Amino acid sequence: xAFTLYSLLQAALLCVNAIAVLHEERFLKNIGWGTDQxxxxxxxxxxxxxxxxxxxxxxxxxxxxxxxxxxxxxIVLLLLFG
Amino acid sequence: xxxxxxxxxxxxxxxxWPSKRRTPVSQPGMADPHQLFDDTSSTQSQGYGAQRxxxxxxxxxxxxxxxxxxxxxxxxxxxxxxxxxxxxxxxxLVDKNxxxxxxxxxxxxxxxxxxxxxxxxxxLLFFPYLHQDWEVxxxxxxxxxxxxxxxxxDLYIPAMAFITYILVAGLALGTQDRFSPDLxxxxxxxxxxxxxxxxxxxxxxxxxxxxNTDLTTIDLVAFLGYKYVxxxxxxxxxxxxxxxxxxxxxxxxxxxxxxxxxRTLRLKILADAAAEGIPVRxxxxxxxxxxxxxxxxxxxxxxxxxxxxxxR
Numbered sequence: 001x002a003f004t005l006y007s008l009l010q011a012a013l014l015c016v017n018a019i020a021v022l023h024e025e026r027f028l029k030n031i032g033w034g035t036d037q038x039x040x041x042x043x044x045x046x047x048x049x050x051x052x053x054x055x056x057x058x059x060x061x062x063x064x065x066x067x068x069x070x071x072x073x074x075i076v077l078l079l080l081f082g
Numbered sequence: 083x084x085x086x087x088x089x090x091x092x093x094x095x096x097x098x099w100p101s102k103r104r105t106p107v108s109q110p111g112m113a114d115p116h117q118l119f120d121d122t123s124s125t126q127s128q129g130y131g132a133q134r135x136x137x138x139x140x141x142x143x144x145x146x147x148x149x150x151x152x153x154x155x156x157x158x159x160x161x162x163x164x165x166x167x168x169x170x171x172x173x174x175l176v177d178k179n180x181x182x183x184x185x186x187x188x189x190x191x192x193x194x195x196x197x198x199x200x201x202x203x204x205x206l207l208f209f210p211y212l213h214q215d216w217e218v219x220x221x222x223x224x225x226x227x228x229x230x231x232x233x234x235x236d237l238y239i240p241a242m243a244f245i246t247y248i249l250v251a252g253l254a255l256g257t258q259d260r261f262s263p264d265l266x267x268x269x270x271x272x273x274x275x276x277x278x279x280x281x282x283x284x285x286x287x288x289x290x291x292x293x294n295t296d297l298t299t300i301d302l303v304a305f306l307g308y309k310y311v312x313x314x315x316x317x318x319x320x321x322x323x324x325x326x327x328x329x330x331x332x333x334x335x336x337x338x339x340x341x342x343x344x345r346t347l348r349l350k351i352l353a354d355a356a357a358e359g360i361p362v363r364x365x366x367x368x369x370x371x372x373x374x375x376x377x378x379x380x381x382x383x384x385x386x387x388x389x390x391x392x393x394r
Contacts, residue, residue: 003276005271005274008275048291051289051292
């Protein structure tokens with residue numbers, strides 16, 4: 001199976017793009033995954049759902065600017081080299 | 083230097099190690115780095131002494147220099163001192179910066195192995211059923227080096243096993259006339275990509291299940307790298323004895339790795355009570371148990387996936 005490191009990088013870039021595209025107001029709130037809906041009290045165990053919501057929010061915040069750069073590079077490289 | 087070097091230049095023995103036998107008029111590019119610092123003739127010393135300093139990082143320039151005339155010349159002496167100070171500065175800079183990206187001191191722990199450890203660990207990987215105590219011993223809060231504790235993870239066996247797997251894959255492809263050099267790179271890249279994907283998936287699931295564990299990323303890479311040993315065994319048996327041998331040995335190694343991973347990860351992922359064998363009820367521990375079993379079950383699958391196309 002031709003599963004190389006490069007295809008892993010491409011898949012990772014696409015996945016991070018997919019997470020970054022989820023809109024807070026139009027989509028996440030409507031399915032109950034908004035960031036102000038999930039954070040419970042200082043209980044012991046944040047469940048899986050709140051961990052996921054935290055993860056989505058942090059990815060969207062942290063990766064916004066690097067994603068612009070990496071996407072531009074990827075677009076230029078794909079245009080030039082196919 | 084060896085006086086016969088000039089005369090005996092024609093013999094094949096001399097040609098094999100030209101850097102040690104040739105006189106200073108040889109090309110500097112062909113000599114080894116140690117030779118680069120020693121072998122400066124008096125006509126070229128001023129130019130090369132300072133240039134070779136930063137390029138030969140880490141090698142003390144003041145090592146044994148046989149020509150006395152070279153040392154007596156004060157200008158070349160200064161040049162050599164300058165070159166060696168530049169080399170030391172460069173080495174410090176590289177060391178300081180590389181420690182930021184790759185934790186070198188932490189990595190050194192994983193390579194502190196000796197032959198006894200490697201032998202016992204390989205035996206444990208193929209036959210983990212009789213081993214009783216799977217706890218890692220600690221010494222004042224730091225885990226003991228792998229040399230002293232067979233349960234400690236190391237990176238030597240996974241690294242060696244990975245490289246051996248690539249070579250054995252090349253051998254297997256070669257015996258079937260399917261070999262070409264870029265296939266080796268493809269195999270290496272593919273195995274590395276699967277390893278990275280596994281590590282990322284496990285890290286993600288550990289984060290989601292909020293396991294408070296001291297399982298570091300390098301530990302995880304070490305544990306996931308142990309399956310290459312079984313893969314090598316399977317492919318080699320497949321080369322010798324055909325498909326029957328391959329399936330038998332791979333099946334045995336799969337079960338062994340499954341048991342090994344469960345027993346090792348149970349101590350790291352599950353809570354202390356459950357790790358001692360007492361089945362603790364609770365959604366949290368159940369989830370952790372499922373996670374351990376999923377990680378362990380993924381090993382045989384990947385072992386099969388990465389080797390079945392090599393054995394025909």
